[in-house]
Amino acid sequence: MISTRLSRTRKPNGYSIVPELLMMCAILGSTTGCDSDDVDDIVDDIVDVVSPFDNSAMGVSYPTGFQDWTVIGMTRRPSDTQMRVVVGNTTAAEAARGGRPESWPDGSILVDIVWSEIVNPSSVDTIGPNEFTTIAVMEKGSAKWAETGGWGYGFWSASEGLAPSGKLVDPNAADDTTTCFGCHNVRVPDKDFVFTEPLVFPTDAQIASAPVANNGTVLPTGVLGWRLLGVHYRNENQEMRLILGNDIAVDAWRAGTVDPTWPDGTKLADIVFASTALATTDTPNETDMASPGDFKVLAFMERGTNFADTDDWSYVAWGLDDAGMMEKRAESVPEDATDMMTCYGCHKLTVTEKDFVFTQPGKLPGKPPPNLP
Numbered sequence: 001m002i003s004t005r006l007s008r009t010r011k012p013n014g015y016s017i018v019p020e021l022l023m024m025c026a027i028l029g030s031t032t033g034c035d036s037d038d039v040d041d042i043v044d045d046i047v048d049v050v051s052p053f054d055n056s057a058m059g060v061s062y063p064t065g066f067q068d069w070t071v072i073g074m075t076r077r078p079s080d081t082q083m084r085v086v087v088g089n090t091t092a093a094e095a096a097r098g099g100r101p102e103s104w105p106d107g108s109i110l111v112d113i114v115w116s117e118i119v120n121p122s123s124v125d126t127i128g129p130n131e132f133t134t135i136a137v138m139e140k141g142s143a144k145w146a147e148t149g150g151w152g153y154g155f156w157s158a159s160e161g162l163a164p165s166g167k168l169v170d171p172n173a174a175d176d177t178t179t180c181f182g183c184h185n186v187r188v189p190d191k192d193f194v195f196t197e198p199l200v201f202p203t204d205a206q207i208a209s210a211p212v213a214n215n216g217t218v219l220p221t222g223v224l225g226w227r228l229l230g231v232h233y234r235n236e237n238q239e240m241r242l243i244l245g246n247d248i249a250v251d252a253w254r255a256g257t258v259d260p261t262w263p264d265g266t267k268l269a270d271i272v273f274a275s276t277a278l279a280t281t282d283t284p285n286e287t288d289m290a291s292p293g294d295f296k297v298l299a300f301m302e303r304g305t306n307f308a309d310t311d312d313w314s315y316v317a318w319g320l321d322d323a324g325m326m327e328k329r330a331e332s333v334p335e336d337a338t339d340m341m342t343c344y345g346c347h348k349l350t351v352t353e354k355d356f357v358f359t360q361p362g363k364l365p366g367k368p369p370p371n372l373p
């Protein structure tokens, strides 16, 4: 665990030093544990120990609060059995609105959140996130990281307790595609070193054009700014789906209070994108990646006692018509509890015991200090 000068930052509260201290004591052959002089000596020596949330070897900070950042893209890596979502800070998200920026502005931070994947036990055709494994981070600073194309790289993995990993973060390996900079440099130098094609969502005006549903459900204008709950991939048609929740939903999920029921006022948006073919045929940058294409439909659930006819949940789907306005999709109606082809029918017949919700939201690490929501 002792790194070769990967990081010079020391955590002020020192909580994370303890395991390293114990290890040092063991290495020094102490049988009785360390006395306080030993500890002082050791503390003087361990400025190089890597602690959770430390800066990466290239000087990129742990992206505190990334759990709440805006979703920019998503991919599935079938051969790695990984689901990934790319989120960005405000600077990056604004630059990505409407598509790929020619060059990302200084201060942009992109976080590639990686989960192992799992088949949804309630839907054999649906693959979603399982365990959180890593975040890979790129931060744009054209002067600071001029030697590496204007980007700094960092990598924190759950298996290393969210200490920054030195693995792969070698700024001098411009041609080595096993390193961060090397692979991004060799494969996408003409795209400002960024692979992700940002998702193109409907515009605010299009969202505002969505008609109110017969049961009174309104598509909230801020829906595209909601926080990430999950991501799903459909085997059947290779669709990628992003699931966002309003504050009531996300806060309840993080607090662990969605069992047995999600709170009234929960709103969930399942945003469906067409598939681009798996990369073996034509995905532009990578040979093993499924990534989303055009926006198709926004499927919506809202929980409230005013929807008693359908077990306290409203179901509506909106899509774009030929004129680019949001229309209600026919499949939203009628609601029939016995018909698998209707929203209510399928959700009721399959996941009543999960309060009609299929999604198993992606797990994320707590914010520093560890394990806070």
Ligand code: HEC
Binding pocket: 075, 076, 077, 084, 086, 110, 111, 112, 136, 137, 138, 153, 154, 155, 167, 168, 169, 177, 178, 179, 180, 181, 183, 184, 193, 194, 195, 196, 197, 285, 286, 289
């Ligand atoms: C062998 C090639 C390869 C290596 C090595 C690699 N990446 Fe990537 N990276 C990709 C691909 C492909 C994507 C596209 C999205 C996805 O599937 O993750 C990506 C996406 C990203 C993103 C989201 C922005 C973007 O470019 O799309 C970040 C951030 C990122 N990588 C950081 C890193 C870091 C940090 C490392 C080193 C620890 C690293 N990458 C190593 C290929 C690579």
Ligand code: HEC
Binding pocket: 122, 123, 126, 232, 233, 234, 241, 243, 268, 269, 270, 299, 300, 301, 315, 316, 317, 331, 332, 340, 341, 342, 343, 344, 346, 347, 356, 357, 358, 359, 360
């Ligand atoms: C044949 C079954 C089926 C039908 C019909 C169906 N869904 Fe779903 N729905 C699913 C599955 C499976 C998921 C899990 C995630 C995914 O694949 O996106 C899901 C997820 C959702 C989610 C995210 C929250 C959750 O429950 O996971 C919403 C919102 C949603 N559906 C709304 C709708 C609406 C609105 C309709 C009708 C237009 C509809 N669904 C029709 C199976 C169905």
